[in-house]
Amino acid sequence: MRTTTSLIALLGAVALFGCSSSEPGPGPETPEDQGLEPPAEGAGVQYRMVSTIEPGQEVERCQLFVAPPEGLNISREVVRFSSGSHHVLLYATPYTEIPTETQRGVTLDATQVHDCSDGPQADWEVTGVVAGSQSPDGNSFLGELPEGVALKVAPGTVLLMNTHYLNASSAPLETDARINLYTIADEEVKVEAGMLFHYNPFISVPPRGESSARMRCTTDEDISVVRIQSHMHRRGVGYVAHKVDLDGKMTELYAHDKWEGVPSQEFSPFLEVKAGEALDYRCDFKNTEDRDIAQGLTTKDEMCMLIGPYFPRSKAYENCRTNEGFDASTWFGSGKTTCAEAFSCINSVTPGDDAAFYGCIVNTCEKVGPHFSEALNCQTSGAYGACDEDCGQSAEACNTCILAACAPEMDACEAATCD
Incomplete structure:
Protein backbone atom coordinates (compact mmCIF):
# COMPACT_ATOMS: atom_id res chain seq x y z
CA MET A 1 0.00 0.00 0.00
CA ARG A 2 2.88 2.38 0.68
CA THR A 3 4.33 2.93 -2.77
CA THR A 4 4.99 6.66 -3.09
CA THR A 5 6.75 7.15 -6.41
CA SER A 6 3.51 7.48 -8.38
CA LEU A 7 2.15 10.03 -5.90
CA ILE A 8 5.19 12.25 -6.24
CA ALA A 9 5.17 12.04 -10.03
CA LEU A 10 1.48 12.84 -10.32
CA LEU A 11 1.44 15.69 -7.84
CA GLY A 12 4.60 17.17 -9.29
CA ALA A 13 2.56 18.14 -12.33
CA VAL A 14 0.08 20.13 -10.24
CA ALA A 15 1.44 23.72 -10.20
CA LEU A 16 -0.12 26.91 -9.62
CA PHE A 17 -1.80 27.04 -11.05
CA GLY A 18 7.20 43.73 -23.82
CA CYS A 19 7.65 46.35 -21.26
CA SER A 20 5.00 48.01 -19.16
CA SER A 21 3.55 51.30 -20.21
CA SER A 22 0.84 53.72 -19.28
CA GLU A 23 -0.02 53.98 -22.95
CA PRO A 24 -2.42 51.45 -24.54
CA GLY A 25 -0.92 49.10 -27.09
CA PRO A 26 -1.99 48.87 -30.72
CA GLY A 27 -5.34 47.31 -31.48
CA PRO A 28 -8.98 47.91 -32.31
CA GLU A 29 -11.01 50.81 -31.10
CA THR A 30 -12.28 50.41 -27.56
CA PRO A 31 -15.59 48.49 -27.49
CA GLU A 32 -18.46 50.53 -26.11
CA ASP A 33 -18.92 48.16 -23.17
CA GLN A 34 -15.28 48.21 -22.10
CA GLY A 35 -13.67 51.69 -22.19
CA LEU A 36 -10.95 52.26 -19.61
CA GLU A 37 -8.43 55.07 -19.85
CA PRO A 38 -4.90 54.47 -18.49
CA PRO A 39 -4.00 55.93 -15.07
CA ALA A 40 -2.61 59.45 -15.08
CA GLU A 41 1.17 59.71 -15.45
CA GLY A 42 2.84 58.74 -12.19
CA ALA A 43 -0.38 57.22 -10.79
CA GLY A 44 -0.03 53.70 -12.17
CA VAL A 45 0.14 51.60 -15.33
CA GLN A 46 -2.22 49.93 -17.75
CA TYR A 47 -1.69 46.48 -19.26
CA ARG A 48 -3.72 45.76 -22.38
CA MET A 49 -4.28 42.77 -24.66
CA VAL A 50 -6.12 42.89 -27.98
CA SER A 51 -6.66 40.00 -30.37
CA THR A 52 -9.09 38.48 -32.86
CA ILE A 53 -11.06 35.32 -32.03
CA GLU A 54 -12.25 33.39 -35.05
CA PRO A 55 -15.90 32.16 -35.31
CA GLY A 56 -16.56 29.17 -33.06
CA GLN A 57 -13.14 29.44 -31.40
CA GLU A 58 -12.56 29.10 -27.66
CA VAL A 59 -9.03 30.06 -26.70
CA GLU A 60 -6.82 31.29 -23.89
CA ARG A 61 -4.17 33.82 -24.84
CA CYS A 62 -1.20 35.26 -23.01
CA GLN A 63 1.18 38.19 -23.20
CA LEU A 64 4.20 39.00 -21.02
CA PHE A 65 5.14 42.46 -19.72
CA VAL A 66 7.88 43.82 -17.49
CA ALA A 67 7.00 45.84 -14.38
CA PRO A 68 8.59 49.30 -14.13
CA PRO A 69 12.17 49.53 -12.80
CA GLU A 70 10.88 51.17 -9.63
CA GLY A 71 8.37 48.37 -9.00
CA LEU A 72 4.68 48.75 -8.18
CA ASN A 73 2.86 49.48 -4.93
CA ILE A 74 -0.69 48.65 -6.02
CA SER A 75 -3.46 50.19 -3.93
CA ARG A 76 -6.30 49.77 -6.42
CA GLU A 77 -7.10 47.84 -9.58
CA VAL A 78 -9.75 48.26 -12.26
CA VAL A 79 -10.37 45.65 -14.96
CA ARG A 80 -12.48 46.01 -18.07
CA PHE A 81 -12.78 43.66 -21.03
CA SER A 82 -14.99 43.24 -24.07
CA SER A 83 -17.75 40.64 -23.92
CA GLY A 84 -17.13 36.97 -24.56
CA SER A 85 -14.44 36.35 -21.92
CA HIS A 86 -14.58 34.05 -18.91
CA HIS A 87 -11.69 35.81 -17.19
CA VAL A 88 -8.81 38.25 -17.49
CA LEU A 89 -5.87 37.62 -15.15
CA LEU A 90 -2.52 39.17 -14.37
CA TYR A 91 -0.02 36.76 -12.82
CA ALA A 92 3.35 37.39 -11.20
CA THR A 93 6.19 35.19 -12.43
CA PRO A 94 9.68 34.45 -11.06
CA TYR A 95 11.30 35.80 -14.25
CA THR A 96 13.37 38.99 -14.23
CA GLU A 97 13.50 39.14 -18.01
CA ILE A 98 11.06 37.88 -20.61
CA PRO A 99 11.88 34.29 -21.64
CA THR A 100 12.31 33.53 -25.33
CA GLU A 101 11.24 29.91 -24.92
CA THR A 102 8.29 28.29 -23.16
CA GLN A 103 8.60 25.55 -20.55
CA CYS A 116 -1.80 29.39 -24.32
CA SER A 117 -4.88 27.18 -24.52
CA ASP A 118 -3.39 24.49 -22.28
CA GLY A 119 -3.43 27.13 -19.56
CA PRO A 120 -0.74 29.77 -19.00
CA GLN A 121 1.01 27.57 -16.42
CA ALA A 122 1.68 24.96 -19.09
CA ASP A 123 4.01 27.40 -20.85
CA TRP A 124 5.13 29.80 -18.13
CA GLU A 125 5.93 29.56 -14.44
CA VAL A 126 3.71 31.69 -12.21
CA THR A 127 3.98 32.54 -8.52
CA GLY A 128 0.57 34.07 -7.83
CA VAL A 129 -2.17 36.43 -8.96
CA VAL A 130 -1.66 40.20 -8.99
CA ALA A 131 -4.98 41.31 -10.48
CA GLY A 132 -7.90 40.17 -12.60
CA SER A 133 -11.63 39.74 -12.95
CA GLN A 134 -14.26 37.22 -14.01
CA SER A 135 -16.81 39.93 -14.77
CA PRO A 136 -16.47 42.42 -17.65
CA ASP A 137 -17.91 45.33 -15.69
CA GLY A 138 -16.48 44.97 -12.19
CA ASN A 139 -15.95 42.54 -9.29
CA SER A 140 -12.20 42.47 -9.76
CA PHE A 141 -9.91 40.38 -7.53
CA LEU A 142 -7.84 43.11 -5.89
CA GLY A 143 -10.32 46.00 -6.07
CA GLU A 144 -9.43 48.79 -3.65
CA LEU A 145 -7.22 48.27 -0.60
CA PRO A 146 -7.37 50.28 2.63
CA GLU A 147 -5.31 53.45 2.94
CA GLY A 148 -1.61 52.67 3.45
CA VAL A 149 -2.00 49.06 2.27
CA ALA A 150 -0.52 47.95 -1.05
CA LEU A 151 0.27 44.81 -2.98
CA LYS A 152 3.92 45.06 -4.00
CA VAL A 153 5.47 43.95 -7.29
CA ALA A 154 9.26 43.90 -7.27
CA PRO A 155 11.13 46.07 -9.80
CA GLY A 156 11.47 44.44 -13.19
CA THR A 157 9.17 41.50 -12.40
CA VAL A 158 7.80 39.80 -15.50
CA LEU A 159 4.00 39.82 -15.44
CA LEU A 160 1.77 37.48 -17.44
CA MET A 161 -1.60 38.68 -18.71
CA ASN A 162 -4.08 35.96 -19.63
CA THR A 163 -7.51 36.06 -21.31
CA HIS A 164 -10.04 33.31 -22.01
CA TYR A 165 -12.48 34.05 -24.84
CA LEU A 166 -15.26 32.14 -26.57
CA ASN A 167 -16.62 33.38 -29.89
CA ALA A 168 -20.02 31.75 -30.38
CA SER A 169 -20.85 33.97 -33.36
CA SER A 170 -20.34 33.49 -37.11
CA ALA A 171 -18.04 36.51 -37.44
CA PRO A 172 -14.55 37.26 -36.08
CA LEU A 173 -14.59 38.77 -32.58
CA GLU A 174 -12.27 41.70 -31.86
CA THR A 175 -11.31 41.55 -28.17
CA ASP A 176 -9.87 44.20 -25.88
CA ALA A 177 -8.88 43.59 -22.25
CA ARG A 178 -7.34 46.20 -19.95
CA ILE A 179 -6.05 46.14 -16.39
CA ASN A 180 -5.32 49.43 -14.62
CA LEU A 181 -3.02 49.23 -11.60
CA TYR A 182 -3.13 52.38 -9.47
CA THR A 183 -0.08 52.87 -7.28
CA ILE A 184 1.16 54.79 -4.24
CA ALA A 185 4.65 55.95 -3.31
CA ASP A 186 6.98 53.83 -1.18
CA GLU A 187 6.66 56.18 1.79
CA GLU A 188 2.86 55.79 1.76
CA VAL A 189 2.98 52.01 2.16
CA LYS A 190 2.42 51.05 5.80
CA VAL A 191 1.39 47.41 5.31
CA GLU A 192 2.09 45.00 2.46
CA ALA A 193 -0.93 43.09 1.13
CA GLY A 194 -1.04 39.67 -0.50
CA MET A 195 -3.45 37.75 -2.72
CA LEU A 196 -4.92 34.45 -1.55
CA PHE A 197 -4.52 31.87 -4.30
CA HIS A 198 -5.83 28.63 -2.78
CA TYR A 199 -6.01 25.90 -5.42
CA ASN A 200 -7.55 22.46 -4.90
CA PRO A 201 -5.78 19.94 -7.20
CA PHE A 202 -8.15 17.08 -6.44
CA ILE A 203 -11.19 17.16 -8.74
CA SER A 204 -12.77 14.16 -10.45
CA VAL A 205 -16.30 14.13 -11.84
CA PRO A 206 -17.59 10.88 -13.41
CA PRO A 207 -19.44 10.83 -16.75
CA ARG A 208 -22.99 12.17 -16.31
CA GLY A 209 -22.26 12.40 -12.60
CA GLU A 210 -21.67 14.82 -9.75
CA SER A 211 -18.96 15.36 -7.16
CA SER A 212 -17.47 17.95 -4.84
CA ALA A 213 -13.97 19.23 -4.12
CA ARG A 214 -13.27 20.68 -0.67
CA MET A 215 -10.12 22.17 0.79
CA ARG A 216 -9.14 23.87 4.06
CA CYS A 217 -6.14 26.04 4.84
CA THR A 218 -5.14 27.10 8.36
CA THR A 219 -3.18 30.29 8.94
CA ASP A 220 -0.26 30.63 11.34
CA GLU A 221 -0.62 34.42 11.45
CA ASP A 222 -3.43 36.90 12.07
CA HIS A 242 -16.54 29.12 5.47
CA LYS A 243 -14.36 30.48 8.23
CA VAL A 244 -13.35 27.80 10.74
CA ASP A 245 -12.82 29.07 14.31
CA LEU A 246 -10.35 27.62 16.82
CA ASP A 247 -13.10 25.45 18.28
CA GLY A 248 -14.00 24.05 14.86
CA LYS A 249 -17.16 26.12 14.41
CA MET A 250 -17.82 26.87 10.73
CA THR A 251 -19.38 30.19 9.71
CA GLU A 252 -20.56 30.60 6.12
CA LEU A 253 -18.93 33.53 4.35
CA TYR A 254 -19.87 33.23 0.68
CA ALA A 255 -22.12 31.02 -1.43
CA HIS A 256 -23.38 31.10 -5.02
CA ASP A 257 -23.96 28.91 -8.08
CA LYS A 258 -22.06 30.78 -10.83
CA TRP A 259 -18.96 29.80 -12.79
CA GLU A 260 -18.97 32.98 -14.92
CA GLY A 261 -20.03 36.51 -14.03
CA VAL A 262 -18.81 35.48 -10.59
CA PRO A 263 -19.76 37.76 -7.67
CA SER A 264 -17.24 38.78 -5.04
CA GLN A 265 -17.84 38.79 -1.30
CA GLU A 266 -16.83 42.09 0.27
CA PHE A 267 -16.06 42.24 3.98
CA SER A 268 -16.85 45.43 5.90
CA PRO A 269 -15.38 45.41 8.46
CA PHE A 270 -12.62 43.19 7.12
CA LEU A 271 -12.78 39.47 7.86
CA GLU A 272 -10.36 38.77 10.71
CA VAL A 273 -8.81 35.30 10.55
CA LYS A 274 -6.67 34.65 13.61
CA ALA A 275 -3.67 32.33 13.86
CA GLY A 276 -4.96 28.75 14.10
CA GLU A 277 -8.21 29.57 12.28
CA ALA A 278 -8.90 28.47 8.70
CA LEU A 279 -10.65 29.21 5.44
CA ASP A 280 -12.57 26.21 4.11
CA TYR A 281 -14.15 26.14 0.65
CA ARG A 282 -16.02 23.66 -1.55
CA CYS A 283 -16.86 23.46 -5.25
CA ASP A 284 -19.77 21.34 -6.47
CA PHE A 285 -19.65 19.97 -10.01
CA LYS A 286 -22.11 18.40 -12.44
CA ASN A 287 -20.75 16.62 -15.52
CA THR A 288 -23.07 16.46 -18.55
CA GLU A 289 -20.47 14.76 -20.76
CA ASP A 290 -19.78 11.09 -21.43
CA ARG A 291 -16.21 11.29 -20.13
CA PRO A 309 -6.67 40.22 -1.21
CA TYR A 310 -5.66 40.29 2.46
CA PHE A 311 -3.08 41.90 4.75
CA PRO A 312 -0.49 41.77 6.19
CA ARG A 313 1.12 39.49 3.62
CA SER A 314 1.93 35.91 4.58
CA LYS A 315 3.82 34.48 1.61
CA ALA A 316 3.28 30.90 2.80
CA TYR A 317 -0.46 31.21 3.43
CA GLU A 318 -1.12 32.74 0.02
CA ASN A 319 -0.67 29.34 -1.63
CA TRP A 331 -8.68 17.94 1.70
CA PHE A 332 -12.09 16.49 2.47
CA GLY A 333 -13.73 13.94 0.21
CA SER A 334 -17.46 13.55 -0.31
CA GLY A 335 -17.55 9.74 -0.59
CA LYS A 336 -17.43 6.72 1.69
CA THR A 337 -13.92 5.23 1.48
CA THR A 338 -11.44 5.21 4.35
CA CYS A 339 -7.96 6.69 4.39
CA ALA A 340 -6.35 3.26 3.95
CA GLU A 341 -8.69 2.44 1.06
CA ALA A 342 -7.76 5.74 -0.61
CA PHE A 343 -4.05 4.88 -0.59
CA SER A 344 -4.81 1.40 -1.87
CA CYS A 345 -6.82 3.02 -4.65
CA ILE A 346 -3.97 5.40 -5.48
CA ASN A 347 -1.48 2.57 -5.77
CA SER A 348 -3.75 0.72 -8.22
CA VAL A 349 -4.15 3.69 -10.60
CA THR A 350 -2.59 3.46 -14.03
CA PRO A 351 0.07 6.19 -14.32
CA GLY A 352 -1.32 9.14 -16.24
CA ASP A 353 -4.97 8.48 -15.35
CA ASP A 354 -5.52 11.76 -13.51
CA ALA A 355 -9.29 11.38 -13.13
CA ALA A 356 -8.86 8.00 -11.41
CA PHE A 357 -6.06 9.29 -9.19
CA TYR A 358 -7.98 12.37 -8.09
CA GLY A 359 -11.07 10.23 -7.67
CA CYS A 360 -9.29 8.21 -4.99
CA ILE A 361 -9.16 11.39 -2.89
CA VAL A 362 -12.60 12.76 -3.82
CA ASN A 363 -14.24 9.46 -2.85
CA THR A 364 -12.93 9.46 0.72
CA CYS A 365 -15.32 10.22 3.57
CA GLU A 366 -15.18 13.60 5.27
CA LYS A 367 -14.04 12.23 8.63
CA VAL A 368 -10.69 10.90 7.37
CA GLY A 369 -9.75 14.13 5.58
CA PRO A 370 -7.15 15.32 8.13
CA HIS A 371 -5.54 11.86 8.42
CA PHE A 372 -5.36 11.39 4.67
CA SER A 373 -4.01 14.90 4.08
CA GLU A 374 -1.27 14.55 6.69
CA ALA A 375 -0.13 11.22 5.22
CA LEU A 376 -0.28 12.47 1.64
CA ASN A 377 1.55 15.72 2.41
CA CYS A 378 4.27 13.79 4.21
CA GLN A 379 4.74 11.38 1.31
CA THR A 380 4.63 13.90 -1.54
CA SER A 381 7.07 16.25 0.24
CA GLY A 382 9.65 13.51 0.72
CA ALA A 383 8.95 13.56 4.47
CA TYR A 384 9.13 17.36 4.39
CA GLY A 385 12.57 17.31 2.83
CA ALA A 386 14.10 14.71 5.14
CA CYS A 387 14.42 12.22 2.28
CA ASP A 388 15.83 14.58 -0.33
CA GLU A 389 19.24 12.90 -0.37
CA ASP A 390 17.75 9.40 -0.71
CA CYS A 391 15.31 10.55 -3.38
CA GLY A 392 18.23 11.94 -5.33
CA GLN A 393 19.75 8.46 -5.50
CA SER A 394 16.99 6.13 -6.68
CA ALA A 395 13.25 5.50 -6.52
CA GLU A 396 13.83 2.51 -4.25
CA ALA A 397 15.92 4.51 -1.78
CA CYS A 398 13.38 7.32 -1.92
CA ASN A 399 10.44 5.03 -1.16
CA THR A 400 12.28 3.28 1.67
CA CYS A 401 13.13 6.58 3.34
CA ILE A 402 9.64 8.05 2.94
CA LEU A 403 7.88 4.94 4.23
CA ALA A 404 10.02 4.99 7.36
CA ALA A 405 9.82 8.73 7.95
CA CYS A 406 6.06 8.94 7.30
CA ALA A 407 5.19 5.77 9.28
CA PRO A 408 3.38 7.67 12.09
CA GLU A 409 1.14 9.48 9.59
CA MET A 410 0.44 6.27 7.67
CA ASP A 411 -0.35 4.37 10.87
CA ALA A 412 -2.85 7.08 11.84
CA CYS A 413 -4.30 6.86 8.32
CA GLU A 414 -4.77 3.10 8.54
CA ALA A 415 -6.55 3.46 11.89
CA ALA A 416 -8.91 6.18 10.69
CA THR A 417 -12.46 5.08 9.83
CA CYS A 418 -15.61 6.69 8.52
CA ASP A 419 -17.71 5.72 11.53
Missing part, protein backbone atom coordinates in the same frame (compact mmCIF):
# COMPACT_ATOMS: atom_id res chain seq x y z
CA ARG A 104 7.73 23.12 -23.35
CA GLY A 105 10.65 24.28 -25.50
CA VAL A 106 8.72 26.42 -27.99
CA THR A 107 10.55 29.55 -29.15
CA LEU A 108 8.33 32.64 -29.47
CA ASP A 109 8.14 36.37 -28.83
CA ALA A 110 6.18 36.42 -25.57
CA THR A 111 5.91 40.21 -25.64
CA GLN A 112 3.23 39.64 -28.28
CA VAL A 113 -0.17 38.02 -27.80
CA HIS A 114 0.10 34.24 -28.20
CA ASP A 115 -2.09 31.18 -27.68
CA ILE A 223 -4.70 38.28 8.76
CA SER A 224 -7.48 40.59 7.56
CA VAL A 225 -9.29 39.51 4.38
CA VAL A 226 -10.68 42.31 2.20
CA ARG A 227 -12.80 40.19 -0.16
CA ILE A 228 -12.93 36.69 -1.65
CA GLN A 229 -14.00 35.25 -4.96
CA SER A 230 -14.30 31.75 -6.43
CA HIS A 231 -13.00 30.30 -9.68
CA MET A 232 -14.50 27.26 -11.44
CA HIS A 233 -15.10 26.15 -15.01
CA ARG A 234 -18.43 25.43 -16.66
CA ARG A 235 -19.30 22.26 -14.67
CA GLY A 236 -19.30 24.30 -11.49
CA VAL A 237 -22.86 24.43 -10.10
CA GLY A 238 -22.20 25.48 -6.51
CA TYR A 239 -19.61 27.11 -4.29
CA VAL A 240 -19.45 27.79 -0.57
CA ALA A 241 -16.70 29.18 1.67
CA ASP A 292 -14.40 11.79 -16.86
CA ILE A 293 -13.63 15.40 -15.94
CA ALA A 294 -10.50 15.98 -13.86
CA GLN A 295 -8.62 18.90 -12.40
CA GLY A 296 -6.50 20.64 -14.99
CA LEU A 297 -5.39 23.88 -16.59
CA THR A 298 -7.55 23.90 -19.73
CA THR A 299 -11.23 24.57 -20.38
CA LYS A 300 -11.68 20.82 -20.92
CA ASP A 301 -10.75 20.36 -17.27
CA GLU A 302 -12.03 21.81 -14.00
CA MET A 303 -10.70 24.12 -11.30
CA CYS A 304 -11.65 24.96 -7.72
CA MET A 305 -10.07 28.05 -6.20
CA LEU A 306 -10.44 30.70 -3.52
CA ILE A 307 -8.90 34.06 -4.44
CA GLY A 308 -8.81 37.39 -2.61
CA CYS A 320 -1.52 27.29 1.49
CA ARG A 321 2.03 26.21 2.21
CA THR A 322 4.36 26.00 5.19
CA ASN A 323 7.16 28.51 5.66
CA GLU A 324 9.45 25.85 4.20
CA GLY A 325 7.34 25.67 1.04
CA PHE A 326 5.54 22.36 1.65
CA ASP A 327 1.81 21.90 1.06
CA ALA A 328 -0.27 22.56 4.17
CA SER A 329 -3.72 21.86 2.71
CA THR A 330 -6.37 19.62 4.22
